[in-house]
Amino acid sequence: MxxxxxxxxxxxxxxxxxxxxxxxxxxxxxxxxxxxxxxxxxxxxxxxxxxxxxxxxxxxxxxxxxxxxxxxxxxxxxxxxxxxxxxxxxxxxxxxxxxxxxxxxxxxxxxxxxxxxxxxxxxxxxxxxxxxxxxxxxxxxxxxxxxxxxxxxxxxxxxxxxxxxxxxxxxxxxxxxxxxxxxxxxxxxxxxxxxxxxxxxxxxxxxxxxxxxxxxxxxxxxxxxxxxxxxxxxxxxxxxxxxxxxxxEVRIPEKGEDVIATLARSFNGMADSLQQQIERLAALSQVQQRFVSDVSHELRTPLTTIRLAGDVLYDQRETFPPTTARTAELLHTQVERFELLLADLLEMSRYDAGAVEMEAEPTNLVRLAEDAIDSVSALAVTKGSDLRLVAPGGYFEAEVDARRIRRILGNLLGNAIDHGEGKPIVIWVDSNAEAVAIAVRDYGIGMTPAAMDRVFDRFWRADPSRQRSTGGTGLGLAISLEDAALHGGWLEVWSAPGEGSCFRLTLPRERGGIITMSPLDLPPADDVPVAVDDA
CATH class of the missing domain: 3.30.450.20 (PAS domain)
Known part of the structure; x- marks a missing residue:
């Protein structure tokens, strides 16, 4: 003692x-x-x-x-x-x-x-x-x-x-x-x-x-x-x-004419200038957020009309000449991407405005991961990727917003399929007494350290010229990061060129809980044999 x-x-x-x-x-x-x-x-x-x-x-x-x-x-x-x-x-x-x-x-x-x-x-x-x-x-x-x-x-x-x-x-x-x-x-x-x-x-x-x-x-x-x-x-x-x-609004009192008084006057002048710049930037940010929100809302009405008209043309494309039919298909695809982009912009505007609410309920993350895998299994088959779920057992139920976690998994799986080069994709789910973690690991092209630093930026893509199967908007990972932060969790990335990438989502088991460590390593140990076909 x-x-x-x-x-x-x-x-x-x-x-x-x-x-x-x-x-x-x-x-x-x-x-x-x-x-x-x-x-x-x-x-x-x-x-x-x-x-x-x-x-x-x-x-x-x-x-x-x-x-x-x-x-x-x-x-x-x-x-x-x-x-x-x-x-x-x-x-x-x-x-x-x-x-x-x-x-x-x-x-x-x-x-x-x-x-x-x-x-x-x-x-x-x-x-x-x-x-x-x-x-x-x-x-x-x-x-x-x-x-x-x-x-x-x-x-x-x-x-x-x-x-x-x-x-x-x-x-x-x-x-x-x-x-x-x-x-x-x-x-x-x-x-x-x-x-x-x-x-x-x-x-x-x-x-x-x-x-x-x-x-x-x-x-x-x-x-x-x-x-x-x-x-x-x-x-x-x-x-x-x-x-x-x-x-x-805080300032240093100015007294006397000595060096300390000069320091106070200089500091207050800097604070005044900084306050003006921050207020101006805040006003511009509010204008920008309002513009994005207003434009997104205003575009939904004409987009709905365009979608209805496009669906009519798309349903009747077999009666059109080949050129017109191809145009109807392109119109249908781009309208879908436009809708997805508007939805992502509206979601980001809600985060920027601080108007996002979380509807948390006890959810089994293993079942949630299985649902997410089922939703992209057809796309994975077309790309030749084998989706594998590794859940060693434990307490997988956590108090989360299932819709947002499902959206995160969809974004992570879509990116893994697009950049996995047709190689296996492994999804790990594990937990400890305070947290639950999900890791999505692919063995594709990987990323450089510079790309890893910007992977969560809005509208950023590692390779814009690369063909994507999921038609991403460049906002998926940015929204996923916001969704993870809303839960009080972490969304982290590991990657190496030629070795693939791994995204790890760690969430507290209870709403408002504090995470000290993740149940999964980053990347998790490959204790399950993974057959990688380089052909």
Whole structure:
């Protein structure tokens, strides 16, 4: 569940990133600003820390040098006195003087260690302050070696970690050389510099708070600036969408004299020009549709008269001379084609006017396909084409307008017979839970990709010079496409030169249903043997 939630959030953020210019601009600005602030803050923190430590070390080294001189002075004065005090007393006094001279707010511990390998009369033992229990824990051999080899009165320092109860404080050990009655000793002063670390922490905290505040301020400024710039662009995009959706009256408000105002004026001028052109074209389209509809209706009356007169002549053609009889036959054929053309024009005018109504009822598409095959079987015999129906079984009943589906099948079968070159024609019918599909496959001349792009255009024919048996008007496939769309279905085509063509009609099983996939492939797999005679 957490994985799904994470995926959902990620998808939502990805969609927001792709769709919002404002979000992308603000996010990129904030990210780059955060990187810049981090780099600058880190550089400043390191610089301040190094400078603070260097200054603290120089201060403590100077303090240590002064304490070394103070302790050395005490030992020298004690050695010059004829009746000097006991050496142990001198060491105590020197220790007090060193502790006083090296005193710091963080606390100072010291140790006086005899350099190994030396002998001397009455040489004192090693001495360390009470707080320094184990000098070897904080004084490394490397530091002792550096102090032993250094010139007199020159200090050597090293950073260490000091245990302070349960905490660990940063510290600094400064070593120098003492001469006690001809014997070399090493003086080590251990300083707790937690105050410097506290100061550095305060500086770093200030830098973090200041950096975060700066990022927030940059983000706020960026949001304001982006809204000022992107806001008009978003308004223009929304206005464009409404204009594309058909709201030709929408415009962008024009304010000021800046670039955005110039964009608004230009956009509004373009919208005005586009509205005028669309209205003019719409008026011309309405005039054209009305003209086609009116002419089609007006021609039906004289055509009916011509048809009646032609039928009389056609019925009596055997009594005419051969030339007159042939003329009567041609008149009868052309009148039939004229009637078909008028019917198709009237149907297209209804689609253009949006006045088409569908009378849907449950229909068995297998029976409908059988009826369509029977209606063109005689024509198929004359062309030498074998019509085959493949219906593997399933739920073939769908809520459709049977008249319109029968018209689609008639157009598809007529085209298959005309272009099938006398080869077999296979009709597939199949279905799934949401859709029913019918495919008409021929193995004739086929079409080129350019012809496939225009096969549903009105009055277009792939080869106008080709003899047709069905006397088509060039509107059959265009009407079929409109009939399929009226049902909420698809009418698709596949073709290849020399391999034939396949038209697939996919319809929802219920009126108003949504189709996601067709039950049939395009073209369907030839799992039924088809004998193709090329002779």
């Amino acid at each position: 957490r994985y799904l939630d994470w995926r959902g959030w990620f998808a939502w953020l990805a969609r927001l990133w792709r769709s919002s210019l404002q979000v992308r601009t603000v996010a990129i600005t904030v990210i780059l600003s955060a990187v810049a602030v981090f780099i600058i803050g880190t550089t400043m923190s390191l610089s301040v820390g190094n400078n603070l430590f260097d200054a603290r070390r120089a201060e403590l080294e100077a303090t240590s040098a002064n304490a070394t001189l103070t302790g050395q002075r005490v030992f020298d004065e004690a050695a010059e006195q004829v009746q000097s005090e006991d050496l142990e007393v001198t060491v105590i006094e020197a220790s007090k003087a060193i502790a006083s001279a090296a005193s710091t707010p963080g606390g100072t511990q010291f140790a006086i260690l005899r350099t190994p390998g030396q002998d001397g009369a009455r040489a004192p033992a090693d001495v360390q302050s009470r707080g320094l229990v184990d000098p070897a824990a904080v004084i490394s051999p490397e530091l002792r070696a550096a102090v032993q080899s250094s010139a007199e009165a020159r200090t050597q320092s090293q950073s260490v970690a000091l245990a302070a109860g349960d905490a660990v404080h940063p510290g600094l050990v400064v070593g120098s050389v003492l001469d006690i009655r001809g014997v070399q000793y090493e003086l080590y002063l251990v300083y707790d510099i937690a105050d410097a670390a506290t100061t550095l922490g305060f500086v770093q905290q200030t830098l973090v708070v200041g950096g975060l505040s700066l990022i927030v301020l940059i983000a706020a400024v960026t949001v304001i600036v982006v809204r000022l710039v992107v806001g008009p662009v978003q308004l223009a995009a929304q206005t464009s969408e409404r204009l594309a959706a058909g709201d030709l």
